[in-house]
Amino acid sequence: MCRPTHFDVTYSINPWMDPGRPTSAEAGLGQWKRLHDVFVGLGHEVELIDPVPGLPDMVFAANGATVVDGKVLVARFRHPQRTDEAQAYLDWFGRGDWSEVRQAEYVNEGEGDFLFTGEEILAGTGFRSDRRAHDEAREFFGRPVVSLTLVDPRWYHLDTALAVLGDGHVMYYPPAFSAQSRALLAERFPDAVLADEADAAVFGLNALSDGRNVVLPRQAVGLAAHLRERGYTPVGADLTEMLKAGGSVKCCTLELRTR
Numbered sequence: 290m291c292r293p294t295h296f297d298v299t300y301s302i303n304p305w306m307d308p309g310r311p312t313s314a315e316a317g318l319g320q321w322k323r324l325h326d327v328f329v330g331l332g333h334e335v336e337l338i339d340p341v342p343g344l345p346d347m348v349f350a351a352n353g354a355t356v357v358d359g360k361v362l363v364a365r366f367r368h369p370q371r372t373d374e375a376q377a378y379l380d381w382f383g384r385g386d387w388s389e390v391r392q393a394e395y396v397n398e399g400e401g402d403f404l405f406t407g408e409e410i411l412a413g414t415g416f417r418s419d420r421r422a423h424d425e426a427r428e429f430f431g432r433p434v435v436s437l438t439l440v441d442p443r444w445y446h447l448d449t450a451l452a453v454l455g456d457g458h459v460m461y462y463p464p465a466f467s468a469q470s471r472a473l474l475a476e477r478f479p480d481a482v483l484a485d486e487a488d489a490a491v492f493g494l495n496a497l498s499d500g501r502n503v504v505l506p507r508q509a510v511g512l513a514a515h516l517r518e519r520g521y522t523p524v525g526a527d528l529t530e531m532l533k534a535g536g537s538v539k540c541c542t543l544e545l546r547t548r
């Protein structure tokens with residue numbers, strides 16, 4: 290995770306970002322700290338990367354890299370406003386004990402568009418990650434990669450429209466995907482939890498599951514009820530400040546999967 294010390298909305302690279310709308314650094318930091326404490330309370334070990342001045346979106350650690358089987362593919366950002374974040378992740382992972390650390394050749398925004406199911410990687414494209422990045426990830430990780438196309442700019446990263454719950458289960462918002470991707474998802478995940486627009490619009494799918502507890506935006510009440518019915522424990526978190534930049538729970542969290 291990355292403390293939102295320099296968090297602000299100073300540019301707009303997705304439809305949620307309006308630089309004219311005020312943000313509160315203090316409220317943002319409080320919300321982030323509570324999310325951090327929720328993870329710690331659930332028994333997760335949380336590591337921090339230092340925020341860099343001038344990179345207000347760095348709080349969205351999910352975008353920095355993808356880490357599977359102890360191998361690290363560092364992101365290559367689409368927009369110049371975020372390009373320099375990649376170096377911070379290269380440095381951070383370079384100091385650690387990872388079997389391989391490499392920056393991607395093609396544009397990919399880390400776990401924003403790459404979600405690991407435990408077996409394969411679900412990979413988003415359409416707005417941010419280059420389609421060729423999917424082949425690059427397949428080669429780098431040696432895991433199957435399933436390409437999914439996003440079609441609505443409000444759900445511009447895969448992790449805003451789909452979350453892995455564990456055990457081969459996912460939840461997603463069908464209208465965020467192309468017809469072809471929707472058919473693929475329906476076939477692959479016949480008993481997925483489907484979100485409605487209201488829950489998707491509060492970023493209810495920008496969630497993190499440990500297979501039992503699902504941390505998600507507190508406002509996604511419909512999804513929370515569906516999750517409870519399926520035997521999961523929804524844990525609500527308030528990240529309304531981060532939503533002003535188009536991010537929430539999952540965006541703030543990069544999962545470190547050792548071998």
Ligand code: ARG
Binds near residue numbers: 302303371541
């Ligand atoms: N303002 C950031 C951007 O548009 C938000 C990133 C959200 N991160 C995510 N994993 N979806 O790049």
